[in-house]
Amino acid sequence: MTRLTHLLLPTEREPPADAEALSHKLMVRAGLVRQVGAGLWTWLPAGWRVHRRIEQIIREEIDAIGGQEMLMPVLQPADAWRRTGRYEVDELFKLSDRKHADMVLAMTHEECVTTHVAQLVRSYRDLPLILYHFQVKERDEPRPRAGIMRTREFVMKDSYSFDRDRDGLDVSYERHVIAYGKIFERSGLEWYSVEADVGMMGGFGAHEYMAPCGAGENDVALAPGYAANVEVASAQAQPVDVAEPLVSPERVHTPGATTIDQVSRLLGVPAGGLLKAFPVVTDGRGLVLVLVRGDHHVNEIKLALALGEAFRHADDEDLRSIGPAGFVGPVGADVSVLLDDGVADGGYVVGANEPDHHLRGVQPGRDFAFQRADVRTVQAGDTVGGHPITIEPAIEVGNIFKLGTRYSEALGATYLDESGTEQLVWMASYGLGPARIAAAAVEQFADEHGIAWPKALAPWDVEVVALGKAGSDELAASERLYDELRDAGYDVLLDDRDAGPGAKFADAELLGCPLRLTVGKRSLAAGAAEAQIRRGRQDVDGGVSLDGAADAVRQLWPSVR
RNA sequence: CGGGAUGUAGCUCAGCUUGGUAGAGCACCGCGUUUGGGACGCGGGGGUCGUCGGUUCGAAUCCGGCCAUCCCGACCA
Incomplete structure (x- = not known):
């Protein structure tokens, strides 16, 4: 469904009255998402395309390090959560079924996946293992906020690694560091990984992946070669003039x-x-x-x-x-x-x-x-390695966490080593939020006209804007262009609505596909479609020839950001 | 959980002070004219005014409870 006349794309001229964050305003205005309740969102067709593209990038890179995709349920018996001590967590949704059995809605899947591993893994030969899924997470957040940024229900890619020992865990962790780097590079996001607080959960190592943006909830301290969440950042304090000590106080x-x-x-x-x-x-x-x-x-x-x-x-x-x-x-x-x-x-x-x-x-x-x-909060202007730090807001788009044996102990995940001795499985968990990646991309690249998606995340590669109404030469030429580009493997959205040019251009810029091709009388006479690169609203000289359009777009594509 | 704000048409809002039975713009439907940066004319559809209760002859409007949503903070295994 890639013709605008048949697409549910409810664009709005006005942002929702209660929206504050840029991504919240734009994602609603562009028709990508709609709110259902506090922290509860529906992804409309165009928005879901973005989500799925992000998922696919993640899937490919986690598969590449040997991850095995599966699917675990959101609704779970409370038992395992009691055993790990997480049943007491306030954010955990708790409910009971018709038989009055205690159930929970999972906020992550350590309990579930570890239970499986405890049952299914018996030998050192079964390890290491990387298991992952894309699944909804439920969290009874005290305060959902900023549109899609902090919600009570969201899809997360969570992977879990299971290793024989600490060295094995380090290898699995390092693989994820590499995969995450590729994922964020491919996404086109501005990003960095930072040292993170391991939190109340213990563990012995964690990194957060942060995307700088105005609506970010975290403050990150940055210097050349240094990035850390302000929660844990260390830096050399700026000197201050202090008096000499007196002989006595x-x-x-x-x-x-x-x-x-x-x-x-x-x-x-x-x-x-x-x-x-x-x-x-x-x-x-x-x-x-x-x-x-x-x-x-x-x-x-x-x-x-x-x-x-x-x-x-x-x-x-x-x-x-x-x-x-x-x-x-x-x-x-x-x-x-x-x-x-x-x-x-x-x-x-x-x-x-x-x-x-x-x-x-x-x-x-x-x-x-x-x-x-070292117990103070760093400040802008403090130095690391002689370089002054800056402090920027950022949104956490992913995290990786060395869990150790906390869950395997609680849930009895053990294996027999070469000598037949029972050993605890060593675990780590790795999260990624596609919705936050999308929202961060919106925040980072929007301008006053709307969204300007990175190429890899855009709902469509190309939007063809047909000027002229039904039956016109322009529309017919647009249809041919649309077919040719689709055959060439591009995702194409055709604006075939009976609307004025202003409305079409405005909507196209709001939605933010990387390349816009316009077919109107003017360009048609020249045998070309006008081309504009969304990022920076840059016109392409001469446009794209309608004769051999696919080749022309293929040539142009690398220069589209 | 503390503090603040808001709830009127699909969206953005006016009306509330001073009570008299609901409006605008956009969107939507029909017809016609338009078509290179959010067109125009004519006609039309659409709202238990968040909800429950109170005051009153009469409540969107005054009073109270509740609910919902947003913002700031706390919180964010």
Whole structure:
């Protein structure tokens, strides 16, 4: 169905009133998707073509590293989820069937695939194994947002590797790194992979694949040769002028000054000359005073990693042994102190542990003992390898994760090695979201006229715009052009509607097929179709000759971006 | 889960302050004229005004509950 007169392509002049993200507005306006409910979307025919093209790229590359495609159900018994501990996850949809058996809607498929492997894999000869599928994921998101970017139901390609040991896992992981690189290169997206937080799930290695775009939910720190999620990024702090330490700390009156800003202004000291106290409590250590430079922020993910255990913010009760909130400091306090790596030598202003007072000229080491750790959030302008970093929003389009044996232990996935000894299977999981790839492509390449798809993702390669109404020479010539290009292997959309040229051009630019061929009186007289490359709206000199059009397009195609 | 906003035709919105039985533009249907950047004329179809309740002779409009959607934050195995 590639004639516009027969295609359900409901384009809109206006974006939906509640749309904020560019991809949300454009994908709805271009007739690719329609909303059903919060975080629930229908892919209309043109949008689904894009989705399927992305799937196909992924399929080819995962097949190329030995992945075996299969299909697992979304609706699953709760049992395996109880065994892995994920039944408690809030985002998991839970329901019961007519026999009152507990069921879940899968948010990923580790439980299911591992259960199969536990039953089907017996010997080291059965490993390694890469299994994957494209299947719907269900997540009871607290807040779906940005159109297709964060939804409650979406298709994911998830693959799972099963290996004999950790070395084998590394090989499977590396294969996916290569496959993912090819997938994103082929997609035409701007992308990078970043070090990622391994999260509450444990594991021992993870990468996220990020596509920079305005509607992105993540912040990514970038420098030449460096890319990391701000959640885990490390960088050299920009230096700040700090006073020399005083001979001994001097107590200063700072009435009501409980914030960095207030103290800084009151004492005429730059924020970076203060030490911000961030008191936390852990099971293992009790109260810990985390200190970062006044112009820095504590990164709670890095802090948890540095502590090696979970923590909570200290409350007034916890602070009773030291100072009141707002005037907490390390000097004379009987607590362990974690000093951020970004704090250089110097004389700092710190809380005095008494109301309305601070200490100045405090020298870490001399005036209080500490342990060092990297626990701050990096900032634009910090450096990595001497290069300043920038921080960009990006959307996570894929992730790969070394799981280890967490699931195989919980679900009994073992095999017998050469010596007949039972061993746990080593696992990793690898996700990719075609919908997010599509949305990121829209965001990255749209202009004021609409979408400009990368060639590999476009719903059609070529849109032929026929000017002139039914029975006209132009339409007849368009039909011939359309047939010839289709025979030559191109996906072609023919705008054969009885509409004015303005409406047709506007819709074509909104939909964003890479190449537009226009057949009107003018060009017909010259024996050619006008050609415009969507990206940049570049006209092609001389257009495409109608005599031998397929060859002409074939020649032109490499220069289409 | 906290904070904010919005719900009127397929879409974008007006009407609500000051209660009197619903409108515009676009889209859609018919006829005609148009056809190189979102055409024009004439005629037409389409809305329990999110929902439930209250006040009132009378509610899209005032009041209350609920629901839905969006945005910010928290959250995002």
